[in-house]
Amino acid sequence: MSTGSIVISGSSGLVGGALVRSLRADDIEVLRLVRHAPRASDEIRWDPERPLDPAVLAGASAVVNLNGASIGKLPWTKGYRQQLIDSRIASTRTIATAIRELGDDAPHFVSASAVGFYGDRPAERLTETDVPGDTFLAELSVDWEAAALEAGPAARVALLRTAPILHPQGVLKPLMLLTRLGVSGPLGGGRQIWPWISLPDEVRAIRHVIDTGLTGPVNLTGPEAASANDIGRAIAAELRRPYLVPAPKWALRLALGRDAADSLLLSDARVVPAALQDSGFDFEHPTVAVAVAAALAS
Secondary structure: OOOOOOOOOOOOOHHHHHHHHHHHHOOOEEEEEEEOOOOOOOOOOOOOOOOOOHHHHHOOEEEEEEEOOOOOOOOOOHHHHHHHHHHHHHHHHHHHHHHHHHHHHHHHEEEEEEEEHHHHOOOEEEOOOOOOOOOOHHHHHHHHHHHHHHOOOOOOOEEEEEOOOOOOOOOHHHHHHHHOOOOOOEOOOOOOOOHHHHHHHHHHHHHHHHHHOOOOOEOOOOOOOOOHHHHHHHHHHHHOOOOOEEOHHHHHHHHHHHHHHHHHHHHOOEOOHHHHHOOOOOOOOOHHHHHHHHHHOO
C-alpha cells in the first residue's frame, strides 16, 4: 500500500460513498474494506467478526471506520437493537485490534460515533468534554467509542460524534414523505433541539479531522442550534406544504417504540462542534435553512 492512501470501511453508505468521491476528486488513493469478493482493484475483502491482517492497513495515512446498521430502519425490535450494537462494536474492535498490532507505525484511526452519545439533555450546551447520557443510543455510543479506543493508548484515534445528516437519503427522507403528504407538524411538541449537519459538511469535516490530525471526540454537527420545528418548517417551506399536524409523544412511542422515539425524535441535545471550530473549520452550510435548501436542490 502506498503512503498517503486512506482505507475506508462502510464505503457503500451515504457518508462513505460521498467521502470516497470527495477524496478521489482530489486524486487521493482510497482502498475500501468490503464483505464480498473484490470486484475492483481498490476493494479488500474482510470479515468484521474475524481478525484483520494488520498489513492491510500498514502504510495508510488514515483508516476511516463508518460501519453500522442504519438507525433509521424501524421498528427497533429486540433483534434489531442487537444488530445495531453488533454491527458497530464487532467491526470497530476488529480494526482497532489491527491498528494496535501496528504499534508506532499505525495510521490515524477515524472512527464513527454519534451525537446520540449525549442522550436527552434539555437546556444544556454540550461539547466534547461532557459526559454521556442514558438513552439506548447513548449507551451504544459509549460502547462503540470504547471499542475504537482498544487501538491502545499510543494510537491516534478520532471519534466522530456525527449528527443526523440533512439529506434526502438521510434524516430528511421520512420527514419529506410526511410533508409531501400534508401531515407534517410538531413532533412531541417540536421544541426539542435536534443536532444536524449537511452531507457536504460531514464529508468536509471528516477530511478536516484527517488533514489536521485531530484526535479524541469530535462533534460533527452544524454550528447553529435548531429545534425539531425549525427543521420541519424549513422542509415544509422548501416543499411548499403546510406544517400543522402535531404528533404527541405517546403516539410516537406507540408507533416507533420507546427506544427509537426517545433516541431519534424526542431527545433534546444542543450539541456544539467545539473541536471543529477551535481547529479552524468553516461550515459551508451554517444554518438549517441553508442546509435543507441545498439538500433539496441537489
